[in-house]
Every structure is written in structure tokens, then in C-alpha cells.
């Protein structure tokens with residue numbers, strides 16, 4: 001891990017069972033718990049206030065997390081922070097999905113297991129209840145979540161916890177090949193290898209389920 005900086009003597013703290021991509025940047029009063037996944041180019045900048053990312057959370061590629069002077073940036077257990085989201089001096093409760101490219105402003109609170117849709121703007125100090133979906137700019141509560149949506153969220157989060165473990169085990173810096181090798185494997189989210197034929201079958205089923213041409 002190279003991009004780790006102390007700030008005023010405060011050194012980021014990363015649990016040994018967390019995966020932090022080497023291109024992520026961690027500065028100052030940052031705490032990353034066990035089984036967390038911190039993606040490529042994420043920036044966790046604890047130079048104003050504390051940043052706490054609790055066990056099993058993921059902060060995906062390109063996210064920015066910054067503590068404010070009035071509120072730490074807190075991501076409780078099993079948080080799922082989608083690509084390029086901005087988490088600013090706010091409190092994300094357990095099991096929340098923050099959709100990609102969303103902005104969560106200072107003093108906001110997102111209640112447990114809620115979903116913030118992609119590209120949502122959550123205003124300063126907005127208090128979102130548990131198990132709802134919020135969307136839009138500015139964000140509004142759209143509806144309650146179903147039991148199935150909450151269950152699916154837990155499964156998606158576990159995929160990222162497994163990814164953290166696999167990244168620690170199998171990710172290596174490499175040199176790009178000039179061309180793909182014959183019979184190249186494809187990978188599933190759980191790390192199992194599949195053939196092109198199997199992949200095409202899965203893709204066709206997924207498109208058909210949405211009424212798209214196959």
C-alpha cells in the first residue's frame with residue numbers, strides 16, 4: 001500500500017483483512033475496518049474530520065470521502081458505496097447502498113438498508129429513514145423497499161466482501177499482453193471461470209428477462 005499519508009501525526013488505520021487498492025489515497029484520520037474493499041483511485045481524506053469505514057463496507061473506484069469540521073464521515077457496517085460517489089461529512093447507516101455518482105452532503109443521515117439511486121443529490125442535513133429508496137436532485141423518498149430488495153442488497157454486499165478477500169489473495173501488478181491468449185477464461189463475480197458459450201447463455205437470459213432482443 002503506497003498512497004498512505006499521515007497528517008498532523010495521525011496515520012490512517014487499515015485492518016489487515018481489508019483490501020485497499022494501491023492507487024487509492026488515504027490521508028490522516030482514516031479508519032478502515034475488516035473485510036472492507038477500497039477501490040482503485042478512491043480518495044479518503046481525513047485532514048478536516050475523521051473518516052470511519054466499518055466492517056464489510058466497500059468504497060468503490062473513484063469515490064471521494066471527506067470528513068467535515070462538524071461531522072465525521074461515517075460508513076457503518078456493510079455499506080456499499082458505488083463508483084464515483086461523494087460522501088461528505090455525513091453518516092451512512094448499516095447496509096446502505098449509495099448509487100454510483102451520488103453526492104451525500106454534510107450532516108445528512110441515510111437510514112439502515114436504504115438505497116440511494118444512482119446520480120442522486122442528497123442535500124445538507126437530509127435525514128433519510130431506514131429501508132426506503134431515495135432518488136433525484138434534490139433527493140426525495142420515492143418508496144419503501146421490499147424485503148427482496150433488502151435481501152438482494154445483503155448478497156451484493158457479500159460479493160464485495162469476497163472480492164476484498166480475493167483481491168488480497170490473487171491480484172498482482174502485471175504487464176498488459178499485446179493480444180488475448182487463445183481460449184481465454186471469463187470470470188464470474190464469485191471468481192469461478194466460465195466459457196464464452198456459458199457467458200453468452202447468461203447474457204441472452206438476462207436480456208430476455210428485460211424484453212431486450214437476444
Ligand SMILES: CC(C)(COP(=O)(O)OP(=O)(O)OC[C@H]1O[C@@H](n2cnc3c(N)ncnc32)[C@H](O)[C@@H]1OP(=O)(O)O)[C@@H](O)C(=O)NCCC(=O)NCCS
Nearest residue numbers: 081082083097098099100115116117118119120133135136
Ligand atoms: C434506483 C434503482 C435501484 C432502480 O430502482 P427500481 O425501482 O427498480 O427502478 P426502475 O428501473 O423500475 O424504475 C422505477 C422508476 O425510478 C426511476 N429511476 C430509476 N433509477 C433512477 C435514478 N438513479 N434516479 C432517478 N430516478 C430513477 C425510473 O426512471 C422509474 O421512473 P418512472 O416510474 O417514472 O418511469 C437503480 O436505477 C439504481 O439507481 N441503482 C443503483 C445501482 C448502483 O449504483 N450500484 C452501485 C454500483 S455496484
